[in-house]
Each structure stands twice: as structure tokens, then as C-alpha cells.
Amino acid sequence: MAEVKAGLQNVVIATSEICSIDGAQGRLIYRGYDIGDLAEHSTFEEVVYLLWNGRLPRRAELDQLKQQFAQTRAVAPQILDLLKNLPPAQHPMETLRTAISALSLYDAESEDMSEEANWRKAVRLTAQMGTVVAAYARIRDGKEAVAPDPRLSHAANFLYMLTGERPSEEEARWFDIALILHADHSFNASTFAARVTASTLSDMHSAITSAIGALKGPLHGGANERVMRMLLEIGSVDKAEDHVRGLLAERQKVMGFGHRVYRTKDPRATILRRMSEELGRRTGQVKWFEMSERIEELMVREKGINANVDFYSASSYYVLGIPVDLYTLIFAVSRISGWTAHVLEQYANNRLIRPLAEYTGPVGLKYVPIDQR
Numbered sequence: 328m329a330e331v332k333a334g335l336q337n338v339v340i341a342t343s344e345i346c347s348i349d350g351a352q353g354r355l356i357y358r359g360y361d362i363g364d365l366a367e368h369s370t371f372e373e374v375v376y377l378l379w380n381g382r383l384p385r386r387a388e389l390d391q392l393k394q395q396f397a398q399t400r401a402v403a404p405q406i407l408d409l410l411k412n413l414p415p416a417q418h419p420m421e422t423l424r425t426a427i428s429a430l431s432l433y434d435a436e437s438e439d440m441s442e443e444a445n446w447r448k449a450v451r452l453t454a455q456m457g458t459v460v461a462a463y464a465r466i467r468d469g470k471e472a473v474a475p476d477p478r479l480s481h482a483a484n485f486l487y488m489l490t491g492e493r494p495s496e497e498e499a500r501w502f503d504i505a506l507i508l509h510a511d512h513s514f515n516a517s518t519f520a521a522r523v524t525a526s527t528l529s530d531m532h533s534a535i536t537s538a539i540g541a542l543k544g545p546l547h548g549g550a551n552e553r554v555m556r557m558l559l560e561i562g563s564v565d566k567a568e569d570h571v572r573g574l575l576a577e578r579q580k581v582m583g584f585g586h587r588v589y590r591t592k593d594p595r596a597t598i599l600r601r602m603s604e605e606l607g608r609r610t611g612q613v614k615w616f617e618m619s620e621r622i623e624e625l626m627v628r629e630k631g632i633n634a635n636v637d638f639y640s641a642s643s644y645y646v647l648g649i650p651v652d653l654y655t656l657i658f659a660v661s662r663i664s665g666w667t668a669h670v671l672e673q674y675a676n677n678r679l680i681r682p683l684a685e686y687t688g689p690v691g692l693k694y695v696p697i698d699q700r
């Protein structure tokens with residue numbers, strides 16, 4: 328009998344050239360480049376090119392990708408109508424899941440599984456994820472969607488479509504870094520969900536819809552929003568430690584901490600921590616960072632558990648003025664680049680993903696007619 332590996336922990340199910348995580352050393356590498364190096368020097372667009380193509384773009388290649396994004400960012404007017412006409416969601420991820428799935432109905436290549444068509448769909452989906460999120464955020468507030476501005480970077484344009492105002496260079500750059508940090512993370516749950524769907528040779532929109540469903544959960548992308556709700560509930564720096572001690576005493580999980588792979592610091596959290604502090608100081612809202620810092624110190628001291636990517640992204644997004652219930656959607660605005668990279672890799676070297684289960688249910692039962700049960 329095969330050994331059961333609950334949660335597929337430590338199970339290697341395929342090879343991949345996209346992303347590597349060293350959980351013991353706390354290192355994250357996209358296509359050979361350290362995440363710290365990319366966060367400091369590159370842009371989200373460069374990282375998307377890197378994830379898809381396996382190397383950094385030359386200038387003309389980067390310009391071409393930016394142009395493709397600019398040309399494909401706008402969504403079909405029917406998608407905006409859909410966003411206007413859907414009933415209010417209990418959570419905005421429901422709307423995102425529905426709208427991204429609906430994009431395939433307006434995509435003439437949705438069922439074209441040629442390599443070229445799949446690359447074009449990867450471009451469109453990556454370009455449009457932010458457009459859908461920003462449009463939704465405005466429409467639910469009774470405002471008109473803001474058309475994308477082709478002169479802006481992906482990060483700046485998203486903030487512009489969300490708020491209707493052009494962000495400062497500094498805000499746009501911090502958000503760009505947040506997008507870089509969330510772009511990929513190897514076989515995480517949502518990427519794996521996308522690859523499982525792609526492995527049946529289902530279409531790219533279906534794979535991405537599966538990924539969004541997986542990202543939504545509180546143990547994955549849903550954690551960042553819950554972190555901010557916790558900080559808001561705590562309210563002040565002096566109450567932070569007692570609150571978290573209370574959660575631990577009730578054996579509740581503290582959102583934004585722990586990781587399946589990292590056994591030390593998550594390198595993304597280290598960069599986001601700086602972002603949270605700097606943005607907090609510049610906007611006069613440093614208390615969210617200070618509260619977070621206290622919680623982190625306590626979690627490390629008393630539980631030996633480190634902050635993950637969701638912990639300091641919460642306070643960073645808050646001071647950038649992003650509505651709290653959109654945080655997980657922001658994750659998708661970035662992670663779509665990694666999802667599509669993985670779907671393309673899966674298609675290029677496909678094997679149906681189909682694991683086994685060890686059956687532990689009853690055996691040998693005999694059918695009993697309904698009136699005799």
C-alpha cells in the first residue's frame with residue numbers, strides 16, 4: 328500500500344523551470360533570479376516576460392509586451408455590463424471568478440488550443456485581470472469604470488483605473504514591487520489548481536477560473552484581507568499583543584503567519600515589511616505597521632512562526648487606499664502572470680494530473696431496496 332501524503336506535503340509531482348523556493352534558506356527565485364534582485368531592479372512587465380519566456384526581455388521585446396498590454400487591457404463592453412448587472416456579491420472574489428470565466432465567451436480564441444493562441448490569451452488575461460478588478464470596484468460604488476491609460480505602467484494604470492487619479496511615482500513603484508512579489512510561487516494551491524485543469528487539456532480560461540477559486544480560500548490568498556480585518560479590530564498598537572495571545576489561547580490561527588514551504592522568513596515578507604513601514608511613515612499612518620511589527624515579534628518569540636507574504640501586504644495596501652475586501656483580488660492581478668506561465672508550461676509538456684486516494688470507506692455492502700432501509 329502506498330504511503331498517504333496528506334495535503335501533498337513534500338511531494339514532487341512534476342518538474343518546472345519557472346520558480347524555485349528554498350524553504351530552509353528562505354529564498355525565492357523566478358527563472359534563476361532572486362526575488363530581492365527583481366524587486367529592487369525590475370518592473371512587473373519585465374517579470375511577466377521573464378516568467379513566460381525564461382529570460383529577461385531586451386528593450387524591443389519589453390516595449391512590444393507593454394504595447395500588447397496597452398492594446399488588450401480594455402475588456403468587452405458586455406463584461407462591464409455584466410459587472411453592472413450581477414447581484415451584489417457576498418465576497419468580490421465571487422464576482423471576479425464569474426467575470427474572468429465570462430471573458431472566454433467574448434474571446435474569439437477561447438477554444439483555440441494552438442500554442443500561438445494560448446500565448447495571446449495569456450497576454451489578454453494578464454492585461455485584463457486588473458481592468459476587471461478596478462471596474463468592479465468602481466461600479467459597485469455607483470461610479471463609471473475608468474478606461475485604461477496606455478501611457479501608464481501596469482501598476483500605475485491599475486491604481487489609476489481604481490481611483491480615477493494618477494498615482495504618485497512612489498505609490499506606483501511600491502505597487503509595482505507588490506505585483507512582482509506576488510507574481511509566482513511555484514506549485515502553490517491556485518497554480519496547482521490551474522495546472523490540474525490545464526492537464527485535462529481544458530482551455531486557459533477554465534484553468535484560470537479554477538485558480539481563482541483556489542486563491543479565494545483563507546488558507547491561501549484570502550489571508551491578506553483577514554490580516555487587515557484583524558488589525559482594524561485591534562485598533563491600537565498597545566492592544567496588539569493581548570489580541571494575538573487571545574487567538575493563540577483559543578488555538579486559532581493568526582492570519583498572515585506560517586507557510587507550507589518556508590521554515591524560515593518568507594523573503595517576500597521582508598520586502599513588504601519595508602514597504603509597510605515606509606508607506607506608513609510617508610502617509611502618517613504608521614500605526615498599522617507598528618501593530619504588525621508587535622504581532623510579528625510575538626509570533627516569532629512565542630510560536631516560532633514567521634510572517635508570510637500576506638501579513639505586511641495587508642497594511643501596505645491599506646495605506647495605498649485599496650479597499651480591504653479587494654486584497655485577494657489584487658493578489659490575482661499579479662498572480663495571473665504566474666498562473667498563465669504555468670498553464671503554458673503544462674500544455675508544452677502535458678501529462679494528465681491524476682493522483683490516487685487510499686480508500687478507507689466500507690466494503691462488501693449489498694444493495695438494500697429503498698423500503699427496507
Ligand SMILES: CC(C)(COP(=O)(O)OP(=O)(O)OC[C@H]1O[C@@H](n2cnc3c(N)ncnc32)[C@H](O)[C@@H]1OP(=O)(O)O)[C@@H](O)C(=O)NCCC(=O)NCCS
Pocket residue numbers: 334545546547548550579580581582583584585586587588630632635636637
Ligand atoms: C499556510 C498554512 C495553511 C500552512 O499550513 P500547514 O503547512 O498545513 O501547517 P499546519 O496548518 O498543519 O500548521 C502546523 C502547526 O503550526 C501551527 N500554525 C501554523 N500556522 C499558524 C498560524 N498562522 N497561527 C497559529 N498557528 C499556526 C498550527 O496550528 C500547527 O500547530 P500544531 O502542530 O500544534 O497543531 C498555515 O500556516 C496557516 O493556516 N496560516 C494562516 C493562513 C495564511 O496566512 N495563509 C497564507 C499562506 S501564504
